[in-house]
Structure formats: structure tokens, C-alpha cells
Amino acid sequence: MNYTMNEVLKFIKENDVKFIRLAFCDIFGTQKNISIMPDELPRAFEYGISFDASAISGFMNVEESDLFLVPDPVTLSVLPWRPSHGRVVRFFCNIKHQDGTPFEGDGRYTLKKVIRQAEALGYNCKIGSECEFYLFQMDEKGMPTTVPHDFGGYCDIAPMDKGENVRREICLTLEEMGIKPESSHHEQGPGQNEVDFKYSDVLTAADNLVTFKSVVKTVAARNGLHASFMPKPLPEKSGSGLHINISLFKNGLNVFNNRGKEYGQIPEEFIAGVMAKIPEMTAFLNPLPNSYTRFGKFEAPKYITWSHQNRSQLIRIPAAEDEYCRMELRSPDPSCNPYLAFALVVQAGLEGISQHMQPLPAFDANIYEAEHDKLHGLALIPESLNSAIKLARESTFAQHVLPQKTLDKFLSSKQAEWDRYNRAENKEQFERTSYFLNV
Structure with missing residues (x-):
């Protein structure tokens, strides 16, 4: 199902979601993720959640290490193997620089x-x-x-x-x-x-x-x-x-x-x-x-x-x-x-x-x-x-x-x-x- 940002926020509140995984891949296709709490999701949509990109293979150097994960709302998915009470959902993310421009090393961006x-x-x-x-x-x-x-x-x-x-x-x-x-x-x-x-x-x-x-x-x-x-x-x-x-x-x-x-x-x-x-x-x-x-x-x-x-x-x-x-x-x-x-x-x-x-x-x-x-x-x-x-x-x-x-x-x-x-x-x-x- 393709969700809008507002629909996602409503879904999170109504479905007992307690953890949100922000997923992305390194340049080799290995999946990574950061977990956030539901209250942080509006900030993630607006600004992104920062992570140390120098620690991800092929991304950034230590002196320019900050990148931001912005969840793609259409990729919302509940992880069925996690508890039904206190659910866990996952988004694939677009990776961006602090100024909002796309990170050129993001494989999803290249494919887009x-x-x-x-x-x-x-x-x-x-x-x-x-x-x-x-x-x-x-x-x-x-x-x-x-x-x-x-x-x-x-x-x-x-x-x-x-x-x-x-x-x-x-x-x-x-x-x-x-x-x-x-x-x-x-x-x-x-x-x-x-x-x-x-x-x-x-x-x-x-x-x-x-x-x-x-x-x-x-x-x-x-x-x-x-x-x-x-x-x-x-x-x-x-x-x-x-x-x-x-x-x-x-x-x-x-x-x-x-x-x-x-x-x-x-x-x-x-x-x-x-x-x-x-x-x-x-x-x-x-x-x-x-x-x-x-x-x-x-x-x-x-x-x-x-x-x-x-x-x-x-x-x-x-x-x-x-x-x-x-x-x-x-x-x-x-x-x-x-x-x-x-x-x-x-x-x-x-x-x-x-x-x-x-x-x-x-x-x-x-x-x-x-x-x-x-x-x-x-x-x-x-x-x-x-x-x-x-x-x-x-x-x-x-x-x-x-x-x-x-x-x-x-x-x-x-x-x-x-x-x-x-x-x-x-x-x-x-x-x-x-x-x-x-x-």
C-alpha cells in the first residue's frame, strides 16, 4: 500500500507501533538500519535522522561524516516476526546531506x-x-x-x-x-x-x-x-x-x-x-x-x-x-x-x-x-x-x-x-x- 506522510503518522498511532526501523543499504547492498521511537518520526520526515556515514562502507570520510535518513512513506511495512503488541515497522530511506540534497552514493537515488x-x-x-x-x-x-x-x-x-x-x-x-x-x-x-x-x-x-x-x-x-x-x-x-x-x-x-x-x-x-x-x-x-x-x-x-x-x-x-x-x-x-x-x-x-x-x-x-x-x-x-x-x-x-x-x-x-x-x-x-x- 502506498502511504502518504499523514497516513503513516495516523497508522503509527492507531496500530500500537513502538519501534520504527529506518533501513538503507551500503554501496554493496548490505542492509543497515537505525531504530527510532514513534515520537521521532515527524522529525525524521521533516529533517531526517543523522548517522555516522564514515562508518558505512563506501559512504563518507570522517571529516564529513554526517548524512541523514529520510523515510520514504510508501515503503511502510510492519515486520510480522516482531511482537503484535508494541509493533515494529520498517521504512526504506532516502539518504540526504544536511542541506536536503540527495547523497549521490545512495543506490536508491542512482536507480531513481x-x-x-x-x-x-x-x-x-x-x-x-x-x-x-x-x-x-x-x-x-x-x-x-x-x-x-x-x-x-x-x-x-x-x-x-x-x-x-x-x-x-x-x-x-x-x-x-x-x-x-x-x-x-x-x-x-x-x-x-x-x-x-x-x-x-x-x-x-x-x-x-x-x-x-x-x-x-x-x-x-x-x-x-x-x-x-x-x-x-x-x-x-x-x-x-x-x-x-x-x-x-x-x-x-x-x-x-x-x-x-x-x-x-x-x-x-x-x-x-x-x-x-x-x-x-x-x-x-x-x-x-x-x-x-x-x-x-x-x-x-x-x-x-x-x-x-x-x-x-x-x-x-x-x-x-x-x-x-x-x-x-x-x-x-x-x-x-x-x-x-x-x-x-x-x-x-x-x-x-x-x-x-x-x-x-x-x-x-x-x-x-x-x-x-x-x-x-x-x-x-x-x-x-x-x-x-x-x-x-x-x-x-x-x-x-x-x-x-x-x-x-x-x-x-x-x-x-x-x-x-x-x-x-x-x-x-x-x-x-x-x-x-x-x-
Whole structure:
């Protein structure tokens, strides 16, 4: 539900709300929050609540550390797992300087700028994400193990699938928060699950993904399990992807539903733009060294190709009708910052349209089984985080979409992360220590 500021203040008074969480993300997409009491909410709306931005990765320096959180009233959500008496609500916030100007390092602000550009061109973009994750058992001390919750496979049912009750609780919790999951199922890997979302506007889709990750971890913990969004937590098993389904509307019509040819080549131009910029975006879509161990296996792409329905491709056009016609980008993983990822992908597609780009012909073969000569000459997704960082540093496209300070801080941090990974004697142990608990 979209609330106005006055409606929010009334809701807080009438619904026994005692704590208010002001949520935001650092430049890596990690959710943070400050809690305030209800009496402070009017001040938060008018002036914002200050916080030490020098303590947040990639934000400010010590000598200029104050930023302000201003709650976005349309993002009001009750946290269902908190007590019904003395309720807790959460807002996503806009981050601002003291003079009220937007903080350029705020991922929501970056995404809003891209959305405005799309609207200026007459387009309304929608995103529905499909997010995979693993559930692991805990030991007798309550610490996560690497033992999967179950050993089921794709779309298995109980008793092989032990995650159905957890997924049910996740989906019901999301519904209570106003988020609409479309479907859920057991994925290919042992203990691996997937939840798919109904499409929404791009900013809401990014907010919902951040919320989803917190809900999954919270519900898993309530059930004595550990949830991990690490891209490849089990080396020989399926990796976890974040498939981004994108549709584009103009004058109320979905241009990907192009049966009447009203919009000619626009869908292919959008796809061509995304494909052209994938090498420069990959550091943001796949920001961990572990991300790159997923590519080329278990339906995760390796080459920059597209096709209809073919799950071995970077981009596929799923079989769908009317408003559900879309493109699906299959390379990103859940460790990305959705605000930056969505901003880059949408902007790339818009540039494809404005420059009338044309994609290469569809590659309809199964890439995993294709003969080597058929693969010769196909462009590759960057094969390591180090390669992706180099391409992002040289990218005028990334510099156009992202603030220079954010770009520099993000890539410098990721370069240091890669260097630590590269020096590690036991790289699998480094990944597990660095990402298994935290992603």
C-alpha cells in the first residue's frame, strides 16, 4: 500500500507501533538500519535522522561524516516476526546531506535517476526477480554447518524436500509485508530453494529483493537453519542465481509482447544494449570471487548469447503471453546490490534502444553440449572478478550511470577483496570464511 506522510503518522498511532526501523543499504547492498521511537518520526520526515556515514562502507570520510535518513512513506511495512503488541515497522530511506540534497552514493537515488530517464523516453520498466538460496543445518551450538537441509532435487516434494514449510512461511511473511511472491520450489542443489516474484516497478523490485533476503534469513533462523545467498556455497553443486525478468511498457503496451509489431525492433534493441554492456557491468552483477565459479555449469551462462526459452543462454525470452512477455537475464547472483544492478541493466537497455543496436542472431543450441567450432568467436562473460573490475574501471558507461566516487570506492574495495582472495592458499576456505555467513 502506498502511504502518504499523514497516513503513516495516523497508522503509527492507531496500530500500537513502538519501534520504527529506518533501513538503507551500503554501496554493496548490505542492509543497515537505525531504530527510532514513534515520537521521532515527524522529525525524521521533516529533517531526517543523522548517522555516522564514515562508518558505512563506501559512504563518507570522517571529516564529513554526517548524512541523514529520510523515510520514504510508501515503503511502510510492519515486520510480522516482531511482537503484535508494541509493533515494529520498517521504512526504506532516502539518504540526504544536511542541506536536503540527495547523497549521490545512495543506490536508491542512482536507480531513481535511471527510472526518470526511462520515463522521459516514454518507457515504464517492470522487473520480476527469481532468487535462489541454500538452507543449511546448524550444529549443537547453534552455528551453521555446510550440511544441506535436505538432499532433494528440482521440484521435489516431501519428504525429499524438507524446505516446503520454510518456503511457505517465507511466502506468507512476504505477503503480510505487501510483497507478492508468484511461486516457490525446491531447486537443483541439495537444500537449494527458489522464490519468484510478480513483476513490479523497478524501485519496488529492488526494495523487495533487499526485504526478501532479510525475511529468508530471519525465517530460516526461526526454524533452526542457516540461509546463504553465497553464489556457489557447494563447489560441485548448482550455484544460486538472481534471474532478472524485465518487461518494458510504452503507452500502456508491453513492447516485449510484440505480436502486433507496434514497436518494431525495440525488444531486440533493448536486449542488444544489455548484451553490449554485460562485460562492463559484471563486477556489479557478480561482485564476489565466488560468483565466477558458478558460470558455465548447472544452467548458469558463460557466453554472451541469447535465445528463446533456452536456459543455457545469458538472455532468454521465456514462453509467456501478454503482460508476462519479457526478457530474462540469467548472469546476476544474489550477492549484488540490486539498486546498482538494476540501474545498470535498465540503462544499458535504454542505450540499446536510443542507438538502435541489433543483437547477434539467436544461438538456439544447448551451449553445454554444443561442438567447439560452434562456440568459436562467441564473446565470454568475464571469467574472474579481477577481469570484471578492469573492464568496469575502463567503462565510460559505468561512469555515466554511477557517481564517480561510488564507482571508485566500489571497485577499489573489490580489488582489495580480489587481492586477498588471490593470496589465499586455501581459496575455498577464504570464500567460506568471507561469504558463507555474511551473504
